[in-house]
Amino acid sequence: MVLRPCVRHAAWHWATPEAQAVLATRDLAAILRFHRRVHGQSQAETGDLIGYDKTYVSAIELGKRRLTDVTALRHIAERLALPPHVLGITDRTDTDFRAVIQFGQSTVRLAEIARQAGHASEAVAELWPLVARLEARARDGHTEREALRLLADARLGLGTALGNVLPEERLATAAHWTARSLRVVSFLDDPELTATALRMHGNELRKAGLVGAAVSRLVSAAALAPNRTSRAAVLPLLARAAGALGNASLLDRTVQDMRALLEEVDHTSLVNPVALYEIELRGLIGTGRARAAIIRAEQEAPAPTIAVAPQWRVIELITSGKVRLLGGDTRGAVELLTQAVTQAHAQRLPHQLQRIIRTGGDALAEVSGKAEQALAQLRIELAA
Structure with a gap:
């Protein structure tokens, strides 16, 4: 809703x-x-x-x-x-404010580019001061539309970047910031912005373990999406959430819809055949269809149509490693998950390391141990 x-x-x-x-x-x-x-x-x-x-x-x-x-x-x-x-x-105050708006829009765009390139920590560092300044202005009663739109975008960007760099037990903080964006968006009467905010908030809710709420937000985002491109951005995240919820019918419908839209929209780091392939594999496992996931993984993987963001490569390695392990290919699983540990550590992705630990478990104790060591190092860095 x-x-x-x-x-x-x-x-x-x-x-x-x-x-x-x-x-x-x-x-x-x-x-x-x-x-x-x-x-x-x-x-x-x-x-x-x-x-x-x-x-x-x-x-x-x-x-x-x-x-x-x-x-x-x-x-x-x-x-x-x-x-x-x-x-x-x-006057000078007003000129300074207009400069903040122009500079802030560039900051949000550059922060998203940094996040997509695997530098989410840098994105967080850039967005914190901008959010603080805009919030201070809003508290003083200055609520011009352009400032509030920028505040909504900055909060969304901050929440999404935090969702990359925080460990699982702290991912509620990321969802908190995307939720705060929704509070602003509700005043702006902009369907496309509302769909975007619901989409990004829904994804952070899923990562924080609030899967039912995530599906609700993402279903609303898909319904509000004003065009195919906007809807295509929602469906991969909805498929992920449906898989995490164990809703096989919703997963299958969403994957089918997404596959059809891939022929009609420009591909992005989220909307492309490789990303959909990973989402489908994880969804099949999440809905209790491990055998179907193994069969799907044995088929030829789709060819990349766009450069894949570094964090997506980590996600794909973990999912593929899990499928290999379920299929009895221990050696292949170790190889993929070991690569994932190295890349997740380099990109400072703690919750992906936690996924590796769960995936490896006792069956792949050496891989799980490496992931635990890498996670411990990241926790020290986060604490600092």
Whole structure:
């Protein structure tokens, strides 16, 4: 179910599409009328807020008075929690804020590139300061749509990056940050952004072990997806969650839908035949169909159609190693899982090392021991 506030919090009224249309007019009269309507204020109450009497507010709204004094306009902008440029004023504070928006958008994009390249720790380091600065601005009552959109994107990026670098027992922290993004998104009335936030939050819930909630969020994301590309981004994660939940019918339907969409959309690090192959294998095991997974693995693996992100290579090695072990190929399993240990350690992926430990178990004690040593080293680094 899409998360929406029961009552739209008045402090966030400038974030709505309707507000953006009003602000675009740069008309103080229209802005005051909108503010009063959203807050349920009389002209006298709005006058008290901005420092004018009811008669003067009425005159402004009726177009009988035009306010041009820069000091007065800056004061009104501050009282209404608006950036000064909305009322035709440009000062250093507003210029700095607009620079933060432009720089912040670049930071979010570069952090995602870093995460995809196997440098999630660096992504976290870049996103923390941005999130803190935007949250401080929101707490001060400045809730312009562009700032809130950036805050939502930054929280999503931070949660996803943390989901790569944290061990399993701390993955709830990653889900916490993606959930906080959803709280912002619910005010923005943007279906595509909502679908994206639900998708990313659902995936972090799955990794944190909250599989039922994950499936619910991902089903909603798929339903809200406004186009094939957006839906294709959801389906691999939904298939993963369905497998983890043990829901064979949902897994099979989702894999079938995903396979069809691969012919219609551009491939990404998540949406491609190699990723779907790994997801299907893991899902078959998760739904109690190990024999089907072994048969599927014996078939020729799909050829890569796009460069695979480093962490996806680790994930694929672990899943393939598990299938080899279930099929009785101990030597092959050891080879694949040993590679996975090396790469997971190099990329600082603690929860993937935990997957290797579970996969190897007592049957592959040497591999499990190497993974435990690597995990212990990462824990020391995380603690520092």
